[in-house]
Amino acid sequence: MKRNTPLITLLTGAALGVVLLIASMLSTPSKTPAGYTATASPTAASVAPATTAPASTAAPPSATAPSSAPPTSTATAYASAPAQANYAGKVQGGGASVAISIHGSQAIAYVCNGSTVEAWLKGTTASGGKLVMTGKNHARLTVAYGSGQVTGDVVAHDTHYSFAVHAVNKPSGLYEATAVVRGATIKAGWIVLPDGTQVGSLESDANSSAPSATAAPELDVATGTAVFDGVVLHAIPVSGFTGSGF
Amino acid sequence: MTAQPGMSAPLPPERAASGAAKLVVPSLIGALVALTLGIYGRLHSPTGIAINIAGFSSPGSVKSWLATGATVLALVQVASALVMYGKVPRVSAPSWIGGLHRWSGRFAFLLAVPVAIHCLYALGFQHYSTRVLIHSVFGCLFFGAFTVKMLILPKRGLPGWVLPVVGALVFTALVVIWFTSAYWFFSTFGIKR
Numbered sequence: 001m002k003r004n005t006p007l008i009t010l011l012t013g014a015a016l017g018v019v020l021l022i023a024s025m026l027s028t029p030s031k032t033p034a035g036y037t038a039t040a041s042p043t044a045a046s047v048a049p050a051t052t053a054p055a056s057t058a059a060p061p062s063a064t065a066p067s068s069a070p071p072t073s074t075a076t077a078y079a080s081a082p083a084q085a086n087y088a089g090k091v092q093g094g095g096a097s098v099a100i101s102i103h104g105s106q107a108i109a110y111v112c113n114g115s116t117v118e119a120w121l122k123g124t125t126a127s128g129g130k131l132v133m134t135g136k137n138h139a140r141l142t143v144a145y146g147s148g149q150v151t152g153d154v155v156a157h158d159t160h161y162s163f164a165v166h167a168v169n170k171p172s173g174l175y176e177a178t179a180v181v182r183g184a185t186i187k188a189g190w191i192v193l194p195d196g197t198q199v200g201s202l203e204s205d206a207n208s209s210a211p212s213a214t215a216a217p218e219l220d221v222a223t224g225t226a227v228f229d230g231v232v233l234h235a236i237p238v239s240g241f242t243g244s245g246f
Numbered sequence: 247m248t249a250q251p252g253m254s255a256p257l258p259p260e261r262a263a264s265g266a267a268k269l270v271v272p273s274l275i276g277a278l279v280a281l282t283l284g285i286y287g288r289l290h291s292p293t294g295i296a297i298n299i300a301g302f303s304s305p306g307s308v309k310s311w312l313a314t315g316a317t318v319l320a321l322v323q324v325a326s327a328l329v330m331y332g333k334v335p336r337v338s339a340p341s342w343i344g345g346l347h348r349w350s351g352r353f354a355f356l357l358a359v360p361v362a363i364h365c366l367y368a369l370g371f372q373h374y375s376t377r378v379l380i381h382s383v384f385g386c387l388f389f390g391a392f393t394v395k396m397l398i399l400p401k402r403g404l405p406g407w408v409l410p411v412v413g414a415l416v417f418t419a420l421v422v423i424w425f426t427s428a429y430w431f432f433s434t435f436g437i438k439r
Binding site for chain 1: 291306348351352355356359360362363364366367368374375377392393395396397399400431434438
Protein backbone atom coordinates (compact mmCIF):
# COMPACT_ATOMS: atom_id res chain seq x y z
CA MET A 1 0.00 0.00 0.00
CA LYS A 2 1.23 3.43 -0.84
CA ARG A 3 -0.35 5.30 2.03
CA ASN A 4 3.03 6.32 3.38
CA THR A 5 4.53 7.76 0.23
CA PRO A 6 3.40 11.36 0.79
CA LEU A 7 4.99 11.29 4.20
CA ILE A 8 8.18 9.91 2.69
CA THR A 9 8.13 12.77 0.18
CA LEU A 10 7.78 15.27 3.01
CA LEU A 11 10.51 13.73 5.10
CA THR A 12 12.85 13.48 2.11
CA GLY A 13 12.36 17.16 1.40
CA ALA A 14 12.85 18.03 5.06
CA ALA A 15 16.02 15.93 5.21
CA LEU A 16 17.35 17.59 2.07
CA GLY A 17 16.60 20.95 3.62
CA VAL A 18 18.39 20.10 6.83
CA VAL A 19 21.42 18.77 4.96
CA LEU A 20 21.65 21.94 2.86
CA LEU A 21 21.19 24.11 5.91
CA ILE A 22 23.97 22.35 7.78
CA ALA A 23 26.20 22.49 4.70
CA SER A 24 25.53 26.21 4.48
CA MET A 25 26.35 26.69 8.14
CA LEU A 26 29.57 24.73 7.75
CA SER A 27 30.61 26.68 4.68
CA THR A 28 29.88 30.11 6.12
CA PRO A 29 32.54 30.35 8.84
CA SER A 30 35.36 29.77 6.37
CA LYS A 31 36.45 33.17 5.24
CA THR A 32 36.88 32.21 1.65
CA PRO A 33 33.20 31.97 0.98
CA ALA A 34 32.43 28.53 -0.28
CA GLY A 35 29.19 30.06 -1.36
CA TYR A 36 27.82 31.00 -4.69
CA THR A 37 30.28 33.83 -4.75
CA ALA A 38 33.07 31.38 -5.34
CA THR A 39 32.01 30.98 -8.94
CA ALA A 40 32.43 34.69 -9.34
CA SER A 41 36.05 34.81 -8.28
CA PRO A 42 37.55 34.14 -11.69
CA THR A 43 35.38 36.86 -13.21
CA ALA A 44 36.41 39.36 -10.61
CA ALA A 45 40.04 38.37 -10.89
CA SER A 46 40.04 39.10 -14.59
CA VAL A 47 38.98 42.65 -13.81
CA ALA A 48 41.78 43.03 -11.33
CA PRO A 49 45.38 43.63 -12.36
CA ALA A 50 46.97 40.67 -14.09
CA THR A 51 48.97 37.97 -12.33
CA THR A 52 46.53 37.87 -9.48
CA ALA A 53 45.83 34.31 -8.54
CA PRO A 54 42.09 34.05 -8.00
CA ALA A 55 41.28 32.76 -4.57
CA SER A 56 40.12 29.26 -5.18
CA THR A 57 37.23 27.87 -3.27
CA ALA A 58 39.19 25.44 -1.21
CA ALA A 59 42.47 27.30 -0.74
CA PRO A 60 42.89 28.79 2.70
CA PRO A 61 43.15 32.57 2.54
CA SER A 62 46.84 32.74 3.22
CA ALA A 63 49.62 31.44 1.00
CA THR A 64 49.30 33.49 -2.17
CA ALA A 65 49.40 37.20 -1.57
CA PRO A 66 47.41 38.77 -4.40
CA SER A 67 49.41 41.50 -6.09
CA SER A 68 46.31 43.64 -6.16
CA ALA A 69 46.32 43.99 -2.40
CA PRO A 70 47.45 47.40 -1.30
CA PRO A 71 51.07 47.45 -0.09
CA THR A 72 49.99 49.58 2.84
CA SER A 73 47.53 47.03 4.11
CA THR A 74 48.59 45.30 7.26
CA ALA A 75 47.97 41.81 5.90
CA THR A 76 46.73 40.32 2.71
CA ALA A 77 44.59 37.66 4.28
CA TYR A 78 42.02 38.46 6.86
CA ALA A 79 40.46 36.02 9.21
CA SER A 80 37.91 38.69 9.93
CA ALA A 81 37.43 42.36 9.24
CA PRO A 82 40.60 44.22 8.27
CA ALA A 83 41.28 47.32 10.33
CA GLN A 84 41.83 49.45 7.27
CA ALA A 85 40.87 48.63 3.72
CA ASN A 86 39.42 49.97 0.51
CA TYR A 87 37.69 47.72 -1.97
CA ALA A 88 36.18 48.62 -5.30
CA GLY A 89 35.07 46.90 -8.46
CA LYS A 90 32.25 46.04 -10.74
CA VAL A 91 29.40 43.83 -9.65
CA GLN A 92 28.70 40.59 -11.44
CA GLY A 93 27.39 41.34 -14.89
CA GLY A 94 29.06 44.74 -14.81
CA GLY A 95 25.82 46.66 -14.39
CA ALA A 96 27.13 48.70 -11.49
CA SER A 97 30.14 49.29 -9.31
CA VAL A 98 30.52 48.91 -5.60
CA ALA A 99 33.09 50.38 -3.24
CA ILE A 100 33.62 49.51 0.40
CA SER A 101 35.96 51.27 2.81
CA ILE A 102 36.72 50.03 6.29
CA HIS A 103 38.31 52.25 8.90
CA GLY A 104 38.56 50.71 12.33
CA SER A 105 35.13 49.39 13.19
CA GLN A 106 33.36 51.70 10.75
CA ALA A 107 32.48 50.78 7.20
CA ILE A 108 31.14 52.94 4.40
CA ALA A 109 29.96 51.54 1.10
CA TYR A 110 28.61 52.98 -2.08
CA VAL A 111 26.92 51.13 -4.89
CA CYS A 112 26.07 52.93 -8.08
CA ASN A 113 25.13 52.26 -11.69
CA GLY A 114 25.96 55.75 -12.86
CA SER A 115 22.33 56.69 -12.94
CA THR A 116 19.30 56.18 -10.71
CA VAL A 117 20.38 53.05 -8.87
CA GLU A 118 22.74 54.04 -6.07
CA ALA A 119 22.97 53.93 -2.33
CA TRP A 120 25.26 54.98 0.47
CA LEU A 121 25.51 52.36 3.17
CA LYS A 122 27.01 52.30 6.61
CA GLY A 123 27.78 49.52 8.99
CA THR A 124 29.92 48.39 11.85
CA THR A 125 32.36 45.55 11.46
CA ALA A 126 31.33 42.83 13.83
CA SER A 127 33.08 39.76 15.02
CA GLY A 128 32.43 36.64 13.04
CA GLY A 129 33.82 37.92 9.77
CA LYS A 130 30.54 39.27 8.55
CA LEU A 131 29.50 42.78 7.76
CA VAL A 132 25.95 43.93 7.18
CA MET A 133 25.42 47.49 6.02
CA THR A 134 22.25 49.46 5.52
CA GLY A 135 21.24 52.66 3.81
CA LYS A 136 18.31 54.72 2.66
CA ASN A 137 15.63 53.32 0.35
CA HIS A 138 15.98 49.96 2.14
CA ALA A 139 19.46 49.50 0.76
CA ARG A 140 21.27 46.55 2.26
CA LEU A 141 24.72 45.12 1.69
CA THR A 142 26.31 42.01 3.11
CA VAL A 143 30.03 41.34 2.99
CA ALA A 144 32.21 38.33 3.59
CA TYR A 145 35.95 38.89 3.81
CA GLY A 146 38.31 36.98 1.59
CA SER A 147 41.95 37.13 0.64
CA GLY A 148 42.50 40.64 -0.65
CA GLN A 149 38.90 40.80 -1.69
CA VAL A 150 35.40 40.90 -0.36
CA THR A 151 32.34 39.14 -1.69
CA GLY A 152 28.72 39.76 -1.03
CA ASP A 153 25.33 40.94 -2.16
CA VAL A 154 23.78 44.34 -2.28
CA VAL A 155 20.23 45.51 -2.85
CA ALA A 156 19.66 49.15 -3.80
CA HIS A 157 16.50 50.63 -5.26
CA ASP A 158 15.09 47.12 -5.46
CA THR A 159 17.98 46.03 -7.63
CA HIS A 160 20.08 43.11 -6.50
CA TYR A 161 23.75 42.66 -7.32
CA SER A 162 26.28 40.04 -6.28
CA PHE A 163 29.88 41.08 -6.21
CA ALA A 164 33.45 39.97 -5.59
CA VAL A 165 35.68 43.03 -5.55
CA HIS A 166 39.36 43.46 -4.81
CA ALA A 167 41.33 45.77 -2.62
CA VAL A 168 42.31 48.95 -4.43
CA ASN A 169 44.83 51.73 -4.02
CA LYS A 170 44.67 55.44 -4.50
CA PRO A 171 43.61 57.01 -6.83
CA SER A 172 41.16 54.13 -7.26
CA GLY A 173 38.36 53.89 -4.78
CA LEU A 174 35.44 55.90 -3.52
CA TYR A 175 34.97 59.66 -3.66
CA GLU A 176 32.18 61.77 -2.29
CA ALA A 177 31.20 65.41 -2.55
CA THR A 178 28.45 67.33 -0.83
CA ALA A 179 27.31 70.86 -1.48
CA VAL A 180 24.30 73.06 -0.88
CA VAL A 181 22.88 74.25 -4.16
CA ARG A 182 19.86 76.55 -4.02
CA GLY A 183 18.91 75.37 -0.58
CA ALA A 184 19.12 71.66 -1.35
CA THR A 185 21.92 69.44 -0.14
CA ILE A 186 23.34 67.49 -3.01
CA LYS A 187 25.62 64.55 -2.53
CA ALA A 188 27.60 62.91 -5.27
CA GLY A 189 29.55 59.69 -5.19
CA TRP A 190 32.05 58.28 -7.61
CA ILE A 191 33.70 54.88 -7.77
CA VAL A 192 37.02 54.98 -9.60
CA LEU A 193 38.27 51.58 -10.73
CA PRO A 194 41.89 50.48 -11.16
CA ASP A 195 41.59 50.76 -14.95
CA GLY A 196 40.76 54.44 -14.55
CA THR A 197 37.11 54.19 -15.43
CA GLN A 198 34.65 55.80 -13.08
CA VAL A 199 30.96 55.66 -12.39
CA GLY A 200 29.10 58.22 -10.34
CA SER A 201 25.64 59.31 -9.30
CA LEU A 202 24.33 62.44 -7.68
CA GLU A 203 21.53 62.79 -5.16
CA SER A 204 19.79 66.11 -5.69
CA ASP A 205 18.25 66.11 -2.22
CA ALA A 206 20.55 64.02 -0.07
CA ASN A 207 18.73 64.80 3.19
CA SER A 208 15.54 63.23 1.91
CA SER A 209 14.65 59.91 3.45
CA ALA A 210 14.39 58.45 -0.03
CA PRO A 211 16.79 60.41 -2.21
CA SER A 212 16.62 59.99 -5.95
CA ALA A 213 19.69 60.18 -8.11
CA THR A 214 20.88 61.05 -11.58
CA ALA A 215 24.19 60.61 -13.35
CA ALA A 216 26.97 62.58 -11.72
CA PRO A 217 29.19 64.93 -13.70
CA GLU A 218 32.60 63.51 -14.44
CA LEU A 219 35.06 63.70 -11.59
CA ASP A 220 38.49 65.05 -12.35
CA VAL A 221 40.43 62.65 -10.17
CA ALA A 222 43.63 64.70 -10.33
CA THR A 223 42.02 67.82 -8.91
CA GLY A 224 39.15 66.16 -7.07
CA THR A 225 36.60 68.45 -8.64
CA ALA A 226 33.50 68.15 -10.75
CA VAL A 227 31.16 70.80 -12.09
CA PHE A 228 27.46 70.41 -11.50
CA ASP A 229 24.96 73.00 -12.61
CA GLY A 230 27.65 75.67 -12.68
CA VAL A 231 28.81 74.82 -9.18
CA VAL A 232 32.22 73.33 -8.52
CA LEU A 233 31.98 70.25 -6.32
CA HIS A 234 35.01 69.35 -4.24
CA ALA A 235 35.28 65.61 -3.80
CA ILE A 236 37.12 63.91 -1.00
CA PRO A 237 38.29 60.32 -1.11
CA VAL A 238 36.57 57.95 1.28
CA SER A 239 39.59 56.06 2.51
CA GLY A 240 39.92 53.45 5.17
CA PHE A 241 43.63 54.17 5.43
CA THR A 242 43.52 57.89 6.06
CA GLY A 243 40.06 57.92 7.61
CA SER A 244 39.00 60.70 5.27
CA GLY A 245 35.27 60.60 4.59
CA PHE A 246 34.54 58.78 7.84
CA MET B 247 -0.49 10.64 -3.76
CA THR B 248 -3.01 7.84 -3.96
CA ALA B 249 -5.64 10.30 -5.08
CA GLN B 250 -8.15 8.34 -7.02
CA PRO B 251 -10.97 10.57 -8.07
CA GLY B 252 -13.42 7.73 -8.30
CA MET B 253 -13.07 6.96 -4.60
CA SER B 254 -13.68 10.42 -3.29
CA ALA B 255 -17.02 10.65 -5.04
CA PRO B 256 -20.27 11.39 -3.17
CA LEU B 257 -20.16 10.58 0.53
CA PRO B 258 -23.02 10.44 2.98
CA PRO B 259 -23.29 13.76 4.85
CA GLU B 260 -22.22 12.39 8.22
CA ARG B 261 -19.09 10.84 6.72
CA ALA B 262 -18.27 14.05 4.91
CA ALA B 263 -18.43 15.93 8.22
CA SER B 264 -16.05 13.53 9.92
CA GLY B 265 -13.91 13.76 6.81
CA ALA B 266 -13.60 17.51 7.22
CA ALA B 267 -12.57 16.98 10.84
CA LYS B 268 -9.62 15.01 9.55
CA LEU B 269 -8.28 18.23 8.09
CA VAL B 270 -7.73 19.85 11.46
CA VAL B 271 -4.49 18.20 12.52
CA PRO B 272 -2.78 18.36 9.09
CA SER B 273 -3.80 22.02 8.81
CA LEU B 274 -2.33 22.80 12.21
CA ILE B 275 0.90 21.04 11.30
CA GLY B 276 1.02 22.93 8.00
CA ALA B 277 0.47 26.22 9.82
CA LEU B 278 3.25 25.30 12.20
CA VAL B 279 5.61 24.61 9.29
CA ALA B 280 4.81 27.97 7.68
CA LEU B 281 5.23 29.79 11.00
CA THR B 282 8.49 28.05 11.76
CA LEU B 283 9.96 29.03 8.40
CA GLY B 284 8.80 32.61 8.79
CA ILE B 285 10.09 32.98 12.32
CA TYR B 286 13.42 31.38 11.46
CA GLY B 287 13.75 33.65 8.42
CA ARG B 288 13.00 36.68 10.56
CA LEU B 289 15.19 35.84 13.56
CA HIS B 290 18.15 34.28 11.82
CA SER B 291 20.61 36.96 10.75
CA PRO B 292 20.98 36.60 6.97
CA THR B 293 24.46 35.60 5.92
CA GLY B 294 24.32 36.73 2.33
CA ILE B 295 25.86 33.47 1.22
CA ALA B 296 25.07 29.78 1.28
CA ILE B 297 26.52 26.68 -0.33
CA ASN B 298 27.29 26.76 -3.98
CA ILE B 299 25.61 25.07 -6.87
CA ALA B 300 28.18 24.94 -9.62
CA GLY B 301 27.63 26.15 -13.13
CA PHE B 302 25.56 29.24 -12.55
CA SER B 303 26.61 32.86 -12.55
CA SER B 304 24.98 33.92 -9.31
CA PRO B 305 22.71 32.71 -6.53
CA GLY B 306 19.91 34.66 -8.13
CA SER B 307 20.17 32.74 -11.38
CA VAL B 308 20.51 29.35 -9.67
CA LYS B 309 17.39 29.98 -7.68
CA SER B 310 15.51 31.42 -10.62
CA TRP B 311 16.15 28.36 -12.73
CA LEU B 312 15.30 25.92 -9.96
CA ALA B 313 12.12 27.85 -9.21
CA THR B 314 11.25 27.90 -12.88
CA GLY B 315 11.76 24.14 -13.03
CA ALA B 316 9.49 23.66 -10.05
CA THR B 317 6.86 25.91 -11.60
CA VAL B 318 6.93 24.04 -14.91
CA LEU B 319 6.48 20.78 -13.00
CA ALA B 320 3.63 22.43 -11.11
CA LEU B 321 1.93 23.07 -14.44
CA VAL B 322 2.32 19.35 -15.14
CA GLN B 323 0.69 18.79 -11.75
CA VAL B 324 -2.36 20.83 -12.68
CA ALA B 325 -2.66 19.25 -16.10
CA SER B 326 -2.32 15.69 -14.80
CA ALA B 327 -4.77 16.39 -11.98
CA LEU B 328 -7.33 17.71 -14.45
CA VAL B 329 -6.95 14.54 -16.50
CA MET B 330 -7.22 12.35 -13.40
CA TYR B 331 -10.41 14.06 -12.38
CA GLY B 332 -11.79 13.69 -15.89
CA LYS B 333 -12.04 17.42 -16.42
CA VAL B 334 -10.41 17.35 -19.83
CA PRO B 335 -13.01 16.64 -22.49
CA ARG B 336 -12.43 13.56 -24.62
CA VAL B 337 -9.33 12.54 -22.64
CA SER B 338 -9.63 9.48 -20.47
CA ALA B 339 -6.96 9.13 -17.80
CA PRO B 340 -4.19 6.81 -18.97
CA SER B 341 -2.81 4.34 -16.44
CA TRP B 342 0.44 6.25 -16.02
CA ILE B 343 -1.15 9.59 -15.18
CA GLY B 344 -1.05 8.95 -11.43
CA GLY B 345 2.65 8.14 -11.61
CA LEU B 346 3.28 11.28 -13.64
CA HIS B 347 1.40 13.34 -11.06
CA ARG B 348 3.29 11.80 -8.13
CA TRP B 349 6.75 12.05 -9.61
CA SER B 350 6.38 15.54 -11.09
CA GLY B 351 5.19 16.66 -7.67
CA ARG B 352 8.10 15.04 -5.88
CA PHE B 353 10.65 16.59 -8.22
CA ALA B 354 8.99 19.99 -7.99
CA PHE B 355 9.19 19.83 -4.21
CA LEU B 356 12.81 18.71 -4.24
CA LEU B 357 13.70 21.55 -6.62
CA ALA B 358 11.99 24.06 -4.36
CA VAL B 359 13.76 22.97 -1.16
CA PRO B 360 17.29 24.23 -2.00
CA VAL B 361 15.83 27.54 -3.15
CA ALA B 362 13.97 27.93 0.12
CA ILE B 363 17.02 27.06 2.16
CA HIS B 364 19.09 29.67 0.36
CA CYS B 365 16.31 32.21 0.86
CA LEU B 366 16.00 31.46 4.55
CA TYR B 367 19.68 31.16 5.32
CA ALA B 368 21.21 33.83 3.13
CA LEU B 369 18.43 36.37 2.76
CA GLY B 370 15.83 35.84 5.47
CA PHE B 371 12.24 37.00 5.76
CA GLN B 372 12.32 40.56 4.40
CA HIS B 373 9.76 43.28 3.83
CA TYR B 374 11.67 46.15 2.25
CA SER B 375 9.38 46.22 -0.76
CA THR B 376 5.96 44.88 -1.66
CA ARG B 377 7.43 42.27 -3.95
CA VAL B 378 9.79 41.03 -1.29
CA LEU B 379 7.11 40.96 1.40
CA ILE B 380 4.70 39.02 -0.81
CA HIS B 381 7.50 36.63 -1.74
CA SER B 382 8.48 36.06 1.89
CA VAL B 383 4.91 35.45 3.03
CA PHE B 384 4.01 33.12 0.18
CA GLY B 385 7.31 31.30 0.46
CA CYS B 386 6.37 30.29 3.99
CA LEU B 387 2.76 29.57 3.05
CA PHE B 388 3.82 27.34 0.17
CA PHE B 389 5.66 24.87 2.36
CA GLY B 390 2.85 24.95 4.91
CA ALA B 391 0.28 24.25 2.22
CA PHE B 392 2.43 21.52 0.70
CA THR B 393 2.74 19.86 4.09
CA VAL B 394 -1.04 19.90 4.47
CA LYS B 395 -1.43 18.38 1.02
CA MET B 396 1.00 15.57 1.78
CA LEU B 397 -0.56 14.82 5.14
CA ILE B 398 -4.14 14.61 3.90
CA LEU B 399 -3.38 12.59 0.78
CA PRO B 400 -3.44 9.18 2.50
CA LYS B 401 -6.60 9.96 4.48
CA ARG B 402 -9.75 8.15 3.50
CA GLY B 403 -13.19 9.67 3.46
CA LEU B 404 -12.31 13.27 2.81
CA PRO B 405 -14.86 15.43 1.03
CA GLY B 406 -14.20 15.33 -2.70
CA TRP B 407 -13.35 19.02 -2.97
CA VAL B 408 -10.54 18.93 -0.43
CA LEU B 409 -7.64 17.63 -2.49
CA PRO B 410 -8.33 19.85 -5.51
CA VAL B 411 -8.69 22.92 -3.29
CA VAL B 412 -5.53 22.26 -1.30
CA GLY B 413 -3.66 21.36 -4.49
CA ALA B 414 -4.82 24.62 -6.03
CA LEU B 415 -3.58 26.54 -2.96
CA VAL B 416 -0.16 24.92 -3.26
CA PHE B 417 -0.04 25.70 -6.97
CA THR B 418 -1.18 29.30 -6.47
CA ALA B 419 1.41 29.90 -3.77
CA LEU B 420 4.17 28.54 -6.00
CA VAL B 421 3.14 30.70 -8.93
CA VAL B 422 3.07 33.79 -6.69
CA ILE B 423 6.55 32.89 -5.44
CA TRP B 424 7.78 32.43 -8.98
CA PHE B 425 6.36 35.75 -10.21
CA THR B 426 7.87 37.64 -7.28
CA SER B 427 11.30 36.06 -7.69
CA ALA B 428 12.33 34.28 -10.86
CA TYR B 429 10.09 36.30 -13.16
CA TRP B 430 11.33 39.49 -11.49
CA PHE B 431 14.94 38.26 -11.75
CA PHE B 432 14.72 37.32 -15.43
CA SER B 433 12.88 40.50 -16.38
CA THR B 434 15.37 42.62 -14.44
CA PHE B 435 18.64 40.96 -15.35
CA GLY B 436 17.70 39.12 -18.51
CA ILE B 437 17.40 35.39 -18.99
CA LYS B 438 20.86 34.15 -18.16
CA ARG B 439 22.42 31.09 -16.70
